[in-house]
Amino acid sequence: MKQIALVFLALSFSLNTYAAWDLNDVSYVMPLQHQADGNVNTLPMKGLLPEKIFERISPIAMDMDPQTNARSMRVVAMRIDPCFPYPTQISCQKQLRLVWQPLLQWEEDNSIEAIDAALHSFYPLTDAEFDSLLQDLQAWKAKTGVETRGLPLGPHPAWNSGRGVASLKDLNRIILKYASEQKLSRVTAMFLRGGGAMWLFGAFEFKNGELITMTLPRLGKNTAQSFVNVVTSGETFSGGGIAGPRANGEDTLTNLVAESQRVRVKNEDLIRTELAAAYKIENPKHYNPENMDCVSCHVAQTARLWVDRKRTDIATQDIANQFGYQNAAYNMANVSEEPWHTQQLRALGYHNKKISIAQRAINESAEVADAINRYLAK
Template sequence: MRSLLVLVFLVFNSSVVFAAWDLNDVSYLMPLPTSIYSDHMLHLESTGARGVLLPAKFLSSIPPLTVINTQDETAKALRVIAVRIDPCFPLPTPQSCQRQIRLIWQPLEVGPRNRVQVTDASLHSFYLLNETDFKNLMNDLSAWKSKFKIQTQGLPLQIHPAWSRDGDNSVALAEFNGIVLKYAGLQNLMRVTAMVLRGTGDMWAFQGFTVNQGKLELMRIPRIDRFAQVFVNQAMPSDHFENGQINPAPAGDDTLNNVITDSGKFNSGFEDLLRKELRAMYRIEDPKSFNPENTDCVSCHVSQPARQWIMANRTDLGIDNIRQNFSYKNARYNLSNQSANLGNTQIIRAFGYFNSDVAISQRVINESAEVADSLNLMQQ
């Protein structure tokens, strides 16, 4: 009898552990495959219950992701390298929630020693779900997690532990991709955003599109009311900012327009200006203060490297006090950033890879914590 009670206790507690939502349960980073044309990774023409994931013809409406590859080459190389779920994407205001599953795409390429890496450009596709669909998605993900006995509790956001060992050959990855195809497709695709690479790898341009009757229509970017925004940083080596600019630059208090121009000018002095910009960086990274509907693309993507530069070079500013008062906090999760090369000022990737290194912004980590909180509350 006692053995039976112990068994019931263990089963019950195991189910509780596997049911809890943590960072890696809402934001999934894929492995880099062994081949740039891996069939184990989702691609543009992958098709499920709701149709093709992202029609290759849409690329003709989006600026070329790079100036090196043709549209056909890019379409062939694009793979889903990250997936995110969200029960309350703010559109058009924080009070108006949309349930979504989102896919992040990067083109694969052959790097040094014939290792697979990615191009520093990406697409982000958004798929709208109704309440029933989202609940079913949560149930499917919970069952998948339990089936493969995946432990995520207390882990920082990273390459998902379900496939960190077996890579793109993982059985868990194959079944996860099946879940994605069940809920994402052309039928519920509602938005696509793009980050394209220009210059000599030192210029990035951002645009967004809504999907209307099977066609892409340009979106205006918050805070600048324009259809495109560009960031430039010509620093070599990339441990500072040089000849930098945001064009067009947002106006207002929560901006970081100065330090990214030529950080060498800010090695001393400018204390009040830099404190103001550091406060803005922390606030931009806080999903309770800013969201994709009220901040511009570049500020969101560049806040982390700009903050890292100030933290490394201007310790005289009272950084601890600013961090304590303005940074996002959530003790329920491990918010540490496991990205390589956090000090690289040309890594402005939000969630994915830079060459072959994991690149995750603090903003994504913080957003993931908020989403995990929401899902845990929904299941109480």
């Protein structure tokens, strides 16, 4: 008993003596890089996700059979969460989560490109496992020798250090220590269809080795939702918007993301209402993944930025001040290359070869960093 107490005290001391956690300490964006032999360094599905998943659900990428889709899937981001709002008796679940995309390697220049589809896998952790994970991540960070404080969320600075590839492999080992196919509890999916102009969303519980389709928040008994935008320039929304089903309740984006040319002039009251909804949807103090539908969450940023860019005649700062998420402790800048692009639905990962991070993911990361800093300060 005395030895156990000493181990606990040592763990508590080591966790509390580390520097404060920042955005890139809770959300990790992997690099799109490869080794000299052409192998991708990021983790494949083996041991983390059952490859038979694509026999149960359609391949998430167009023009891929299940086997090709499974082989191309790689981890592009990792997130940790001390309190995911689980809709069960366990209302606050500690987790490690992984974001997956199919990656293609081009023979011409050996470069890697991410397909605009994704899986998000959930791995619950016990209190002891989560404490151990925090300790391992801090030790990993100390080994990399990089500083994350004050940096915006983006590809981790460790990838550009002298230990870039080695650091990624070390992080992969940490992931494999805490995440496994046996611990998998949930998978959410964003499917790419319609010639690259339609995105479908779904969610699945993983129980006893089987995937069970889940209903989606705000959609009644519906288990899927879709979004259509045929404008490849990224300047407008057109072609259908939230194609079905539309969300119930307040804070919807029905008009802005359907045919945006309809609200290119006038309609100030409508625009201000939906802009307020976009800010609230992005704000984790207002909504979480258990009470907000998939499409609204994924298009809130582009809807908001369309108003900023196309309706400069409307003064909207009061809406941002009232409903936008604010946290002065962190650098909340968005480093995405084209966050305004109206076909940009990515939450955390890559849009082709370009980094793509939704403001919602940045805001959530700030909330998680705050929670961990409070947790370690106890």
